[in-house]
Amino acid sequence: MTPTIVLPVVIGGLYAAGVYLLLDRSLTRVILGFVLLGNATNLLLLSASGPAALAPIFGYAEAEEMSDPLPQALVLTAIVITFGVTAFLLAMVHRSWRLVRQEVIEVDEEDRRVARREGMDADDIDPDDLPTEDRPAGKGNTLHSDVDVEERLAQRYEGIPSDDVTLPPTRGGRS
Amino acid sequence: MTGVLAPLPVLLPLLGAAAALLVGRHSRLQRAVSILVLSAVVAVSVALLFIADANGAAAVAVGDWPVPVAIVLVVDRLSALMLVVASTVGLGVLVFAVGQGTADGDEDTPLSIFHPTYLVLIGGVSYAFLAGDLFNLYVGFEVLLTSSYVLLTMGGSAPRIRAGITYVVVSLLSSLLFLASIALIYAATGTVNLAQLSLRIAELPDGTQLLLHGLLLIAFGIKAAVFPLSAWLPDSYPTAPAPVTAVFAGLLTKVGVYAIIRTQTLLFPDGALDDVLMWAALATMLIGILGAVAQSDIRRILSFTLVSHIGYMVFGIALASTAGLAGAIFYVVHHIAIQTTLFLVAGLVERRGGTMATGRLGGLATASPLLAVLFFVPAMNLAGIPPFSGFIGKVGLLGAGIADGGWAAYVLVGGAVVTSLLTLVAMSRVWTRAFWRPPAQAASADTAAAAARDAGPDDGPEDDPTGADGTDDDGLDLGPAGGATSTTEARQSGRRGGWARHVAVATAAPEGGEGRPSGGDDDRDPSLEPLPAVMTAATGVMVALTVGLTLIAGPLYGLTARAADDLRDRLPYIEAVYGEQVPR
Incomplete structure (x- = not known):
């Protein structure tokens, strides 16, 4: 029943590394950072139950010798949630890689366009008058469709043989 | 009675989601299931609101465990009111989405994931409103966030994935902060039950209180999109499909506001961080609305007004008076309805006009007078033109600010008026361009x-x-x-x-x-294409509801005032959880 220095040091280290990775532009690192942060938080939750003690099983230990069971229950829930969300995040990053061949956080083109605009009037520039690469993403009307992305990828990665490039994105369902 | 009804707003959508998944191959049956389930949730919520208003707060200990141990669901006036508004808006958006699906002729689509996910989202929102302890509040948040990740990235196209990654990473970060603050709160007090916390936190040293308070506010501030934690919202919302954006705009940020209200009233009533919240509210209002004025895409404009008007609610909360709180709760109700409606109308505009860019739209008022009315009424409501509910809510908040009398409150009142005017500017820009001007002036x-x-x-x-x-x-x-x-x-x-x-x-x-x-x-x-009937009808009903808020504004304001009284008093909540013997 003695406090240990190991847990706080590990928690601090994980938090530091996690934050560092999370600030990176590369999505793989962001995921790794998130996993580290999740584990650090779980350990923090666990350490909230105080020093280590006997397993909190009824009949196995006296109540005074047990460690607090509630944080363990909370940690279990948190682990499940973190696990599920990490899987989803991985799937999204994979999808992003398939679509744009990048695994970095992309810029919001529309935001850049609004920031670059010189006139006060928001309607001076019609997005469709801009060259394709300057058009804002994220808007239905000016969005380069999947076909555009495919075409541009095919040009950019001409030499690279990949089935991903010609694979139609997200259209599962009936063929 | 409450004991039977209280778990239903969570249970029904979750069971309904399972049912909707099972009948996924029969899309008509699936729609019937989700609409039926959400109608039932609306009915239950209304019943809960009447009971809560008549008898005061009540709590349900799940599994009948003794109180500090059990997981409790608490129904007080605030949470019942939020349940009613959330489920009503959820139902309206669902009907809109069904109409959109029908209009696009996917009667016999194989497996539709939209309905189950949507029901889980509503279940998570209800759970967050009902949760009587911090950890279950966290679980409620996670349930609604996880389904929101799926809804936001539905279809998996490039812009949605781009926006989705930002959204997911930011939400995850705020969830981790919330979880870490739960860990620290548990370490400091030995409980996560809100009622018990409200008694124990007061005994902590000031510094510890400040740390825990700040951590919670940052976590909830990210979810509620309070400046400077709001940059993620206008970046991620506009790419989603219209019904999804609508329900996100209406509900998700308001769950964060609800959590802030609970933190400020129940856990940390001495208001150590009220000044910080006050300035954050001012910055949220002004910076949000300036963003809206600069944008040229209807959905982005609406996203920025959403951020901006969160500032009004935070302002009311930061005043830490009964009047301010009542105004804030009224404003939450008003804003959930109005922002959802506006995003639905934006969806209709995109269908009718084929675009969201105000530079390309024109002449919609002549082409579709009905759509023009549907846009104009909620837009003026949002800007706070009398006699609409937006005006009443803003007057309530401004009155509370003037009653407060501090110079900071006066600055905030000024900021709120300026924001209101700029909202009018942003809305009338959309109106004059998309609806009012002759189509010849639009890019042809x-x-x-x-x-x-x-x-x-x-x-x-x-x-x-x-x-x-x-x-x-x-x-x-x-x-x-x-x-x-x-x-x-x-x-x-x-x-x-x-x-x-x-x-x-x-x-x-x-x-x-x-x-x-x-x-x-x-x-x-x-x-x-002409406007699809079901979508238009759903939007029309939502617009009628927002106008209806004006008609029932008197009783509604009375209700929010009583809710604010309860919150400031704190005892109704604590006694509801503990029964007679509140430990001192």
Whole structure:
């Protein structure tokens, strides 16, 4: 029943590394950072139950010798949630890689366009008058469709043989 | 009675989600299931609100465990009111989404993930409102966030994935902060039960209190999009399909506001961080609305007004007076309804006009007077023009600010008035451009493209009558550009149509896109389609509801005042959880 220095040091280290990775532009690192942060938080939750003690099983230990069971229950829930969300995040990053061949956080083109605009009037520039690469993403009307992305990828990665490039994105369902 | 009803707003949507998943292959049955379930949730919530208003707060200990040990669901006036508004808005948006699915003709799509996910989202929102302890509040948040990740990235197109990654990473970060603060709170007090915490936190040293308070506020501030933690919102919301954006805008940020209200009233009533919240509210209002004025895409404008008006609620909370709190709660109710309605209308505008850019829209008031009314009423409501509920809510907040009397409160009152005016500017910009001006002044790409396609090689003959109709409707000659740029314009237009279709399809069923016959149907310009009846009806009902808020504003304000009284008093909540013997 003695406090240990190991847990706080590990928690601090994980938090530091996690934050560092999370600030990176590369999505793989962001995921790794998130996993580290999740584990650090779980350990923090666990350490909230105080020093280590006997397993909190009824009949196995006296109540005074047990460690607090509630944080363990909370940690279990948190682990499940973190696990599920990490899987989803991985799937999204994979999808992003398939679509744009990048695994970095992309810029919001529309935001850049609004920031670059010189006139006060928001309607001076019609997005469709801009060259394709300057058009804002994220808007239905000016969005380069999947076909555009495919075409541009095919040009950019001409030499690279990949089935991903010609694979139609997200259209599962009936063929 | 409450004991039976209280778990239902969580249980019904979750069970309904399972049922909707099981009948996923029968889309008509699936729609019936989700609409039925949400109607039941609305009924239960209304009943809970009446009971809570008549008898005061009540708590349910799940599994009948003794109180500090059990998981408790607490129904007080605030949470019951939030349940009613959330479920009503949820039902309205669901009907809109069903209408959109029907309008796009995916009657027999294989497996639709939209309905189950949507029901889980509503279940998570209800759980967050009902949770009587911090950890279950966290679980509620996670349930609603996880389903929101799925809804936001539905269809998996490039812009949605880009926006989705930002959204997911930011939400995850805020969840981790919340979890870490739960860990620290548990370490400091040995409980996560809100009622027990409200008694124990007061005994902690000031510094510890401040740390825990700050951590919680940062975590909730990210979810509620309070400046400077709001940058993620306008970046991620606009790409989602219309019904999804609508429900996100209405509900998700308000769950964060609800959590802030609980933190400020129940856990940390001495208001150590009220000043910080006050300035954050001012910055949220002003910076949000300046963003809205700068934008030129309707959905982005609405996203920025959403951020901006969160500032009003935070202002009311930061005043830490009963009047301020009552105004804030009224404003939450008003804003959930109004912001959702506006995003639904934006969805209709995109269908009718084929675009979201105000620079390209024009003449919608003549082309579709009904749509113009549907936009105008909530837009003026949002800007706070009397006699609408937005005006009443703002007057309540401003009155509370003046009653507070501090110079900071006066600055905030000034900021709120300026924000209101700028909201009017932003809304009337949309109105004058998209609706009011003659279509000839708009960039004529749409109509030119439509005309060009009439002569285009890939145009099916069955499209001709529709095409001619639409051109007549818009009252436009063919521009000289029509012939010159025919090919590119036609291609663009075709893609635009395809995209709008993709958006719509993704809402109802992401898998349906490839399976449908893609003949002349896919080439049809969305601007030439009439408004689908169900979508318009759903939006119309939502607009009527927002106007109805004005009609019942008196009783509603009375209710929010009583709710604010309860919150400031704190005892109703604590006694509801503990029964008679509150430990001192």
